[in-house]
Amino acid sequence: MVLAHEIVVNGDFRIKPVELPEDSLEKRVKEIVHKAFWDCLSVQLSEDPPTYDHAIKLVGEIKETLLSFLLPGHTSLRNQITEVLDLDLIKQEAENGALDISKLAEFIIGIMGTLCAPARDEEVRKLKDIKEIVSLFRAIFSVLDLMKVDMANFAVSSIRPHLMQQSVEYERKKFQELLEKQPNSLDFVTQWLEEAADDLMKYKNALPAGGGAAGSGDGAVPNPVAVQNYAYLKLLKWDHLQRPFPETVLMDQSRFQELQLQLEQLTILGAVLLVTFSMAASGISSQANFAEKLKMIVKILLTDMHLPSFHLKDALTTVGEKVCLEVSSCLSLCGFTPFTTDKETVLKGQIQAVASPDDPIRRIMDARILTFLETYLASGHQKPLPAVPGGLGPVQKELEEVAVKFVRLVNYNKMVFSPYYDAILSKILVRA
Numbered sequence: 001m002v003l004a005h006e007i008v009v010n011g012d013f014r015i016k017p018v019e020l021p022e023d024s025l026e027k028r029v030k031e032i033v034h035k036a037f038w039d040c041l042s043v044q045l046s047e048d049p050p051t052y053d054h055a056i057k058l059v060g061e062i063k064e065t066l067l068s069f070l071l072p073g074h075t076s077l078r079n080q081i082t083e084v085l086d087l088d089l090i091k092q093e094a095e096n097g098a099l100d101i102s103k104l105a106e107f108i109i110g111i112m113g114t115l116c117a118p119a120r121d122e123e124v125r126k127l128k129d130i131k132e133i134v135s136l137f138r139a140i141f142s143v144l145d146l147m148k149v150d151m152a153n154f155a156v157s158s159i160r161p162h163l164m165q166q167s168v169e170y171e172r173k174k175f176q177e178l179l180e181k182q183p184n185s186l187d188f189v190t191q192w193l194e195e196a197a198d199d200l201m202k203y204k205n206a207l208p209a210g211g212g213a214a215g216s217g218d219g220a221v222p223n224p225v226a227v228q229n230y231a232y233l234k235l236l237k238w239d240h241l242q243r244p245f246p247e248t249v250l251m252d253q254s255r256f257q258e259l260q261l262q263l264e265q266l267t268i269l270g271a272v273l274l275v276t277f278s279m280a281a282s283g284i285s286s287q288a289n290f291a292e293k294l295k296m297i298v299k300i301l302l303t304d305m306h307l308p309s310f311h312l313k314d315a316l317t318t319v320g321e322k323v324c325l326e327v328s329s330c331l332s333l334c335g336f337t338p339f340t341t342d343k344e345t346v347l348k349g350q351i352q353a354v355a356s357p358d359d360p361i362r363r364i365m366d367a368r369i370l371t372f373l374e375t376y377l378a379s380g381h382q383k384p385l386p387a388v389p390g391g392l393g394p395v396q397k398e399l400e401e402v403a404v405k406f407v408r409l410v411n412y413n414k415m416v417f418s419p420y421y422d423a424i425l426s427k428i429l430v431r432a
Contacts, residue, residue: 059085124143168412193228233374272323274361277291377410388400
């Protein structure tokens with residue numbers, strides 16, 4: 001279920017060759033075993049007369065690998081491979097001293113060149129330059145491993161359209177099987193939806209008479225869609241270290257974490273740009289080139305926000321220095337009154353203040369971003385996207401990209417698990 005989900009949700013999903021960590025025990029053991037194997041092959045081929053037991057086994061493995069790459073229509077190639085790499089015949093030739101191992105290798109490389117993806121042409125071509133037979137066999141297996149990965153990715157891209165058609169029913173069926181084995185598999189989902197309903201109820205009760213939460217209607221109890229949408233927004237503020245993630249979104253936890261980090265960066269970026277353009281001359285903020293340049297500078301300085309070693313306060317000190325230099329330069333070029341020292345000090349202080357989650361500007365940007373996402377979610381992701389709230393103009397492009405990813409993820413999750421959410425919410429909202 002996890003693999004099928006990943007293929008459907010992640011259009012960039014690719015199977016990658018396994019790369020063992022440097023200095024790991026597994027890597028050392030693999031290297032020792034491989035060296036022993038190839039040394040043994042080298043010793044056998046150096047004997048007089050040569051012993052071909054190991055080499056013939058390798059040819060057998062290569063034969064099976066090449067045959068596994070063939071499609072049903074590759075009849076001619078299948079016959080060629082079966083005929084030339086006939087192990088019984090090869091054994092007879094070896095016993096009679098008539099085996100030409102180099103000729104077999106040449107045939108194998110030719111077939112690999114026919115079957116490989118264009119990206120592997122260069123690797124296959126380099127095989128022809130290797131004359132030492134053990135090194136050649138070793139390199140052939142290395143390229144074959146890459147070709148296996150290519151074939152697996154070709155299979156993934158081929159089945160994706162079929163999975164798209166059936167994935168919703170498939171995932172729901174698999175989850176139901178899990179639920180029957182583990183009846184508590186909706187405990188965290190229930191807790192997540194209960195919290196969302198409680199939060200919306202508190203918000204509703206705090207409003208003046210006649211007010212109402214978005215999508216909640218005029219009644220006292222928010223409707224199930226509003227609760228679901230709000231619950232998904234809560235995932236963008238999740239404490240992943242302290243709280244278990246709801247079971248039905250567990251397969252997408254890494255994607256929600258990535259969106260959360262992107263939105264945190266956008267919040268900081270938006271807040272820095274807002275305070276900068278508020279203090280600078282009005283003519284500066286209207287200059288698209290300068291606004292874009294300033295945005296790129298700040299984005300670069302905030303690139304490592306996701307790393308544990310990143311210190312936002314220190315980064316914003318650097319941002320403040322750089323922003324003041326850029327603003328001063330632009331004011332000078334445009335003929336505006338230059339920044340005074342006092343103004344620079346105030347701007348640097350306001351930018352540094354954004355490091356605090358309680359900073360008013362940061363909180364405003366955060367609230368407006370969530371409002372935009374909530375509006376887009378409630379709109380049924382109709383195009384065009386809703387208008388971006390005030391102050392978010394400079395980061396509109398980035399925000400819309402994140403919104404599209406978020407809503408696509410949410411809507412797919414709803415299609416799969418909405419029957420479970422509806423059942424849980426029908427009980428929660430009756431109690432409310």
